[in-house]
Amino acid sequence: MIKVMVVDDQDLVRDGISMILDGQPDIEVAAQAVDGADAIRQAAALLDLRVVLMDVRMPVMDGIEATRRLVQGPNPPKVLILTTFDLDEYVYDALRAGASGFLLKRSSRDELINAVRVIADGDALLAPPVTRRLLDRFARSRPDPDESGRLDELTAREREVLRLVAEGNSNAEIAAALHLTEHTVKTHVSRMLTKTGLRDRVQAVILAYDTGLVAPRPLDQRAP
Numbered sequence: 001m002i003k004v005m006v007v008d009d010q011d012l013v014r015d016g017i018s019m020i021l022d023g024q025p026d027i028e029v030a031a032q033a034v035d036g037a038d039a040i041r042q043a044a045a046l047l048d049l050r051v052v053l054m055d056v057r058m059p060v061m062d063g064i065e066a067t068r069r070l071v072q073g074p075n076p077p078k079v080l081i082l083t084t085f086d087l088d089e090y091v092y093d094a095l096r097a098g099a100s101g102f103l104l105k106r107s108s109r110d111e112l113i114n115a116v117r118v119i120a121d122g123d124a125l126l127a128p129p130v131t132r133r134l135l136d137r138f139a140r141s142r143p144d145p146d147e148s149g150r151l152d153e154l155t156a157r158e159r160e161v162l163r164l165v166a167e168g169n170s171n172a173e174i175a176a177a178l179h180l181t182e183h184t185v186k187t188h189v190s191r192m193l194t195k196t197g198l199r200d201r202v203q204a205v206i207l208a209y210d211t212g213l214v215a216p217r218p219l220d221q222r223a224p
Helices: 011-022 036-045 063-071 089-097 109-120 129-139 145-151 156-166 171-178 182-196 201-211
Strands: 002-007 027-033 049-055 078-083 101-104
Touching: 002 011, 002 036, 002 109, 011 027, 011 109, 027 036, 027 109, 036 049, 036 063, 049 063, 049 109, 063 078, 063 089, 078 089, 078 109, 089 101, 089 201, 101 109, 145 201, 156 171, 156 182, 156 201, 171 182, 182 201
Parallel strands: 002 027, 002 049, 049 078, 078 101
Antiparallel strands: none
8 A cells, every 4th residue: 555645735736636546446645734844744653654745835844845854764755746837946956855756736637646656666757758848947057066976986887877867768768779688777777876875766867967967958959
């Protein structure tokens, strides 16, 4: 059973998401929270909380600070950011704070359910093209050269895998590009995450941008 918490300051949004998720045989909405501070209080008392669906803009404590605190705790849940706008600067900040992905509030019922399952399984939600556009947009003004040392222990192959991950490629696409098996790619990804101390592929993408391993695309090459 996937235990989740829904965090949003709008009652209708919380109730609607909770109703959809509670109707699934493998998902249980263990708690609802009205802001980030409320989420942190409740999470501390919940056992086996696996996914937190987190709004960004809330009173008292926003989703960015709440995400940062949640992922620093013992056995932290995965955080899935809920946002109204697909190019929201706050979403980028939340990803850097430790979120494992984001989902637009206008997403379909099936997309919401799938997102929870993907995050719960330990994967990152990187599929929407908007993720790449968002990172392209904000990485330009958010370089962090101090992060470059985190790549020092990576082999040349692991750096190449990181670059391809950051460009939005799946394991199958990376395997085809490097003439490797998918199993070998998974091994490289796992070692790369371990060496850099990263939780998932979303964090790997951000590190690749921060270190300059991947540069934002020119404006005329971005997806519409």
